[in-house]
Amino acid sequence: MCGVTGWVSYDRDLTTEAVTLRAMTATLAARGPDGEGLWTDRHAGLGHRRLAVLDLPGGTQPMIAETPGGAVVLSYSGEVYNYRELRAELRGRGHRFRTVSDTEVVLAAYLEWGEDLVERLNGMFAFAVWDQRRERLLLARDRFGVKPMFLYPTPDGLLFGSEPKAILANPLARKVLDEDGLREIFGFVKVPGSAVWSGMRELKPGTLAVLDRRGLRERTYWRLTAAPHTDGVPETVARVRELLHDIARRQLVADVPQCVLLSGGLDSSVLTALAAEVLHEHGEIPRTFAVSFAGEQDGFVPHVLQDSLDAPFVKQVARYVGTEHADLVLDHTELADPANRAAAVRARDLPTGMGEMDVSLLLLFRAARARATVALSGESADEVFAGYWWFHDEGAQQAPVYPWIHGIGGAQSQSRPLVNAGLAARLDVPGHLRQGYADALAQAPVLDSDDEREQRLRRICHVHLSQFLTNMLDRKDRMSMATGLEVRVPFCDHRLVEYVYNTPWALKTFDGKEKSLLRGAADGLLPRAVLERRKSPYPSTQDVKYLLAVQDQLHELLARRDTPVFELIERDWVRAVATAAPAHIDRATRQFVERLLDITMWLDIYRPEMRL
Numbered sequence: 001m002c003g004v005t006g007w008v009s010y011d012r013d014l015t016t017e018a019v020t021l022r023a024m025t026a027t028l029a030a031r032g033p034d035g036e037g038l039w040t041d042r043h044a045g046l047g048h049r050r051l052a053v054l055d056l057p058g059g060t061q062p063m064i065a066e067t068p069g070g071a072v073v074l075s076y077s078g079e080v081y082n083y084r085e086l087r088a089e090l091r092g093r094g095h096r097f098r099t100v101s102d103t104e105v106v107l108a109a110y111l112e113w114g115e116d117l118v119e120r121l122n123g124m125f126a127f128a129v130w131d132q133r134r135e136r137l138l139l140a141r142d143r144f145g146v147k148p149m150f151l152y153p154t155p156d157g158l159l160f161g162s163e164p165k166a167i168l169a170n171p172l173a174r175k176v177l178d179e180d181g182l183r184e185i186f187g188f189v190k191v192p193g194s195a196v197w198s199g200m201r202e203l204k205p206g207t208l209a210v211l212d213r214r215g216l217r218e219r220t221y222w223r224l225t226a227a228p229h230t231d232g233v234p235e236t237v238a239r240v241r242e243l244l245h246d247i248a249r250r251q252l253v254a255d256v257p258q259c260v261l262l263s264g265g266l267d268s269s270v271l272t273a274l275a276a277e278v279l280h281e282h283g284e285i286p287r288t289f290a291v292s293f294a295g296e297q298d299g300f301v302p303h304v305l306q307d308s309l310d311a312p313f314v315k316q317v318a319r320y321v322g323t324e325h326a327d328l329v330l331d332h333t334e335l336a337d338p339a340n341r342a343a344a345v346r347a348r349d350l351p352t353g354m355g356e357m358d359v360s361l362l363l364l365f366r367a368a369r370a371r372a373t374v375a376l377s378g379e380s381a382d383e384v385f386a387g388y389w390w391f392h393d394e395g396a397q398q399a400p401v402y403p404w405i406h407g408i409g410g411a412q413s414q415s416r417p418l419v420n421a422g423l424a425a426r427l428d429v430p431g432h433l434r435q436g437y438a439d440a441l442a443q444a445p446v447l448d449s450d451d452e453r454e455q456r457l458r459r460i461c462h463v464h465l466s467q468f469l470t471n472m473l474d475r476k477d478r479m480s481m482a483t484g485l486e487v488r489v490p491f492c493d494h495r496l497v498e499y500v501y502n503t504p505w506a507l508k509t510f511d512g513k514e515k516s517l518l519r520g521a522a523d524g525l526l527p528r529a530v531l532e533r534r535k536s537p538y539p540s541t542q543d544v545k546y547l548l549a550v551q552d553q554l555h556e557l558l559a560r561r562d563t564p565v566f567e568l569i570e571r572d573w574v575r576a577v578a579t580a581a582p583a584h585i586d587r588a589t590r591q592f593v594e595r596l597l598d599i600t601m602w603l604d605i606y607r608p609e610m611r612l
């Protein structure tokens with residue numbers, strides 16, 4: 001999986017800047033615990049931290065191809081799942097390979113096809129190629145942004161890295177937080193291309209960037225398009241199943257132990273069943289991991305997002321499929337531990353407000369990493385197959401704001417006095433979100449032949465794939481790579497997404513439920529109770545002791561005199577929540593509290609210069 005960073009400067013000699021480049025690379029040590037590499041030239045330096053997954057002795061980086069005109073150097077993160085086919089094609093074109101790694105295939109593909117190589121790759125990736133022959137840098141990111149890449153333009157070049165912390169390790173980068181960054185922090189939406197830090201941005205999914213002495217140019221090499229769908233229900237279900245089987249086989253290739261993250265929901269259970277088929281053929285017993293909370297069965301209260309506990313379904317799937325299963329059971333002290341929150345905030349570089357859900361995911365990945373290096377995750381199935389409940393709610397469909405925000409409190413949650421009144425007026429987060437949603441809807445590809453409702457639902461699906469999914473993938477990447485675990489997301493295979501995106505809504509819901517196509521494709525693979533289970537989100541504790549511990553932390557925050565958070569947050573709101581009965585803290589308020597604590601921790605760690 002790995003971590004990538006680098007620096008291009010056309011006005012200085014970077015062979016004298018090895019110390020700074022090494023510091024940038026060191027920030028990514030968790031992403032690549034198996035090795036470090038550094039390459040410098042007069043005007044470019046590339047750093048790499050390696051997590052060894054394929055060709056353990058042969059895939060070291062940065063990887064260099066010497067040509068008559070100069071060196072071509074690659075620093076690469078990710079996995080290309082069709083690398084075997086590409087290697088065979090490249091051999092037929094005269095290329096010779098020293099390793100069996102996908103990294104060398106990517107490097108050879110650049111030598112053969114230049115920047116057009118990205119259109120041939122099936123996988124998750126973010127990489128940098130310095131072409132000494134042209135003094136040119138190529139940066140590329142996979143179609144859905146599974147792997148990250150951040151940019152920080154400088155007067156004479158560019159800083160880049162897999163995470164903002166790598167860029168911020170360079171003295172040229174300023175840790176400045178402005179109003180645009182605050183809109184991102186308080187908006188519950190990760191806008192593609194944003195990075196919160198002023199002057200920094202993220203390379204958008206499906207995009208490549210080329211830097212040379214003329215400047216920086218970006219182009220989109222892939223985007224979803226609208227196309228007529230002519231298959232009926234049986235043919236569509238069969239095609240989805242065929243794609244899923246092919247994807248599972250491609251993504252279960254590694255020279256290290258693998259596992260599946262199993263929640264007992266339809267998505268992860270389908271992956272578990274498909275993985276088991278592949279691994280059993282090779283004489284392997286699939287490993288599965290799940291997270292739950294101490295005592296949750298005693299006080300669980302069903303609600304609109306979750307009507308059942310995961311644990312009983314996890315056990316059914318593990319028995320039915322035949323896995324070596326392990327549960328991570330967390331209690332309120334681990335979830336509320338400030339040290340764990342700090343680790344999660346450092347991993348994400350951002351105060352995302354996911355709170356204990358980020359903490360539990362980080363701890364789950366740590367536990368899985370103790371027994372495996374690669375994991376499969378069901379991330380993105382809900383975006384692809386329209387699994388979230390708000391997809392199917394008329395009010396959410398018609399609301400002028402992102403459906404997932406409408407779903408956690410809508411206009412009421414946006415009007416609560418969390419942010420100081422003066423700052424809130426300047427930020428106008430509700431207006432920012434309405435405009436952002438309108439813009440996102442307008443960018444979605446639709447068919448003129450579709451009626452208004454079909455177009456609306458297609459647009460909503462596209463917004464989830466282009467904006468909601470980016471946040472979920474970022475969370476998955478940061479939490480997993482902080483533990484040195486590579487997490488693969490089979491449902492992000494672009495062939496599957498392209499096919500399902502163009503199925504009409506009637507096909508997506510042909511059995512009257514959410515995720516009809518996935519359920520149909522999985523028929524016979526899983527117990528009926530799992531197939532019929534309603535969508536259940538990533539779990540969140542209902543333990544009142546966790547809320548009490550959070551309220552204690554709010555009291556401690558109110559007593560502090562040295563925190564900058566009250567330049568942003570309304571103190572009276574914090575005091576009211578700190579003294580409220582836990583039963584009176586609703587879901588939207590709790591989410592705001594999680595964001596408040598994350599922001600406080602983030603400000604303490606990063607100490608940004610605030611320009612408000």
